[in-house]
Amino acid sequence: MKNTFSxxxxxxxxxxxxxxxxxxxxxxxxxxxxPLSVVEIAxxxxxxxxxxxxxxxxxxxxxxxxxxDMPALTTVQWFVQDSATLHVDVAGFDPAAAKxxxxxxxxxxxxxxxxxxxxxxxxxxxxxA
Amino acid sequence: MKTGATLYAFTNAWHRRELTxxxxxxxxxxxxxxxxxxxxxxxxxxxxxHVSDDDAARFKxxxxxxxxxxxxxxxxxxxxxxxxxxxxxxxxxxYHVPQIEAAAKLGFPLVRCQFAAPAEVLVRLLPLxxxxxxxxxxxxxAPLGPNSPPVLAYREAYAKANSPLLGFIPDFGATARAVxxxxxxxLRAQGMPEVLMQIALEVWALPKDPGFKRGEFARRVEPxxxxxxxxxxxxxxxxxxxxxxxxxxxxxxxQVIHVHGKFYDFDENGSEPAIPYEEILPRFERAGYQGFMSxxxxxxxxSPDAGFDFxxxxxxxxxxxxxxx
Numbered sequence: 001m002k003n004t005f006s007x008x009x010x011x012x013x014x015x016x017x018x019x020x021x022x023x024x025x026x027x028x029x030x031x032x033x034x035p036l037s038v039v040e041i042a043x044x045x046x047x048x049x050x051x052x053x054x055x056x057x058x059x060x061x062x063x064x065x066x067x068x069d070m071p072a073l074t075t076v077q078w079f080v081q082d083s084a085t086l087h088v089d090v091a092g093f094d095p096a097a098a099k100x101x102x103x104x105x106x107x108x109x110x111x112x113x114x115x116x117x118x119x120x121x122x123x124x125x126x127x128x129a
Numbered sequence: 130m131k132t133g134a135t136l137y138a139f140t141n142a143w144h145r146r147e148l149t150x151x152x153x154x155x156x157x158x159x160x161x162x163x164x165x166x167x168x169x170x171x172x173x174x175x176x177x178x179h180v181s182d183d184d185a186a187r188f189k190x191x192x193x194x195x196x197x198x199x200x201x202x203x204x205x206x207x208x209x210x211x212x213x214x215x216x217x218x219x220x221x222x223x224y225h226v227p228q229i230e231a232a233a234k235l236g237f238p239l240v241r242c243q244f245a246a247p248a249e250v251l252v253r254l255l256p257l258x259x260x261x262x263x264x265x266x267x268x269x270x271a272p273l274g275p276n277s278p279p280v281l282a283y284r285e286a287y288a289k290a291n292s293p294l295l296g297f298i299p300d301f302g303a304t305a306r307a308v309x310x311x312x313x314x315x316l317r318a319q320g321m322p323e324v325l326m327q328i329a330l331e332v333w334a335l336p337k338d339p340g341f342k343r344g345e346f347a348r349r350v351e352p353x354x355x356x357x358x359x360x361x362x363x364x365x366x367x368x369x370x371x372x373x374x375x376x377x378x379x380x381x382x383x384q385v386i387h388v389h390g391k392f393y394d395f396d397e398n399g400s401e402p403a404i405p406y407e408e409i410l411p412r413f414e415r416a417g418y419q420g421f422m423s424x425x426x427x428x429x430x431x432s433p434d435a436g437f438d439f440x441x442x443x444x445x446x447x448x449x450x451x452x453x454x
Contacts, residue, residue, distance in 0.1 A: 004429060
């Protein structure tokens with residue numbers, strides 16, 4: 001099921017892609033700014049195949065953050081109107097043939113401790129957005 | 130009761146970066162959606178709760194230019210900013226301090242707080258609030274009501290503190306008569322099975338808390354083998370609206386400092402099908418409430434609309450009811 005942020009969640013960032021390296025423009029799927037500590041880049045797939053996020057980084061306001069470090073980043077804010085860039089090394093990735101990339105983001109809104117907000121988006125939305 | 134808008138109603142336009150803050154305020158003013166203006170600090174201001182002198186001055190200039198009256202700054206009790214670990218009382222107090230200072234700096238007379246923080250946090254913040262002249266109150270949002278345990282704990286603490294700066298902010302989504310039809314239509318458009326929706330609606334109407342409703346819903350739909358994401362999508366309705374009766378607000382009236390006029394859609398008569406404004410607003414008038422109601426369209430949860438036309442209709446509905454009250 002989509003939520004209101006699904007269609008805008010992810011786009012290819014072609015200028016930052018190169019052979020073997022995928023870069024995605026990612027929007028925060030929430031109505032307000034959140035710290036990176038409550039953002040989880042949870043899963044990535046290309047053409048339906050899961051891609052490991054080992055070593056992946058999220059670039060925000062010129063700073064690069066390892067996904068593994070994000071739970072500790074309570075003071076690094078993702079402003080709600082900003083894009084971040086997800087960088088992932090993907091063996092055999094060909095930017096010219098990139099399509100059907102899916103991303104799953106989980107948020108843990110810090111004022112609603114029991115809620116996990118799950119948003120999935122795909123680059124396929126680019127054709128219709 | 131005075132009318133106004135919260136910029137939260139225009140979340141879609143803001144998230145899509147269609148308007149800058151000056152453009153957004155100009156549009157809200159041009160449509161006559163003030164004079165009250167509510168803002169969520171963590172939505173509108175980059176770097177919040179730090180607000181520079183220049184940013185504060187620019188904001189106050191825009192407010193003056195457009196004739197707004199700052200009504201409420203919504204602040205957040207981000208108690209679980211460390212996943213799985215709740216802030217201590219001391220940490221929560223420290224987390225609120227710069228947000229309340231930002232409210233004063235931006236010209237807001239009160240802050241919307243959240244029940245995620247225990248009442249002790251607000252009581253400890255009273256000296257700062259007194260110094261800055263800021264009123265504070267948590268939002269009573271669905272599924273809570275005046276006699277829910279967290280609200281009762283606040284009421285008890287308020288009775289001891291006995292300060293006019295402490296109050297409550299009712300959100301009318303807690304006194305809903307139905308789940309918004311447009312929300313159900315959006316689920317149907319995504320292929321949600323009708324039988325599951327009807328079961329969810331039956332469970333929504335039960336006089337129980339969301340935890341019970343989620344469990345009860347999962348139990349009732351188990352024979353249908355519905356995927357978890359479908360169950361999750363339907364369970365959202367147990368938290369966004371609750372079927373409280375409008376008279377439940379009566380006992381809190383003397384402590385109401387601000388109001389969230391939650392709404393989703395309108396029928397052919399201009400009434401809100403999910404929330405009985407015709408019953409709610411006259412109660413506030415009769416009780417002598419003279420503060421603001423922020424028009425808070427939340428249809429952006431499922432609709433791509435920018436929200437402006439909805440807020441226009443909401444304020445027309447409010448004016449019609451208030452004129453007759």
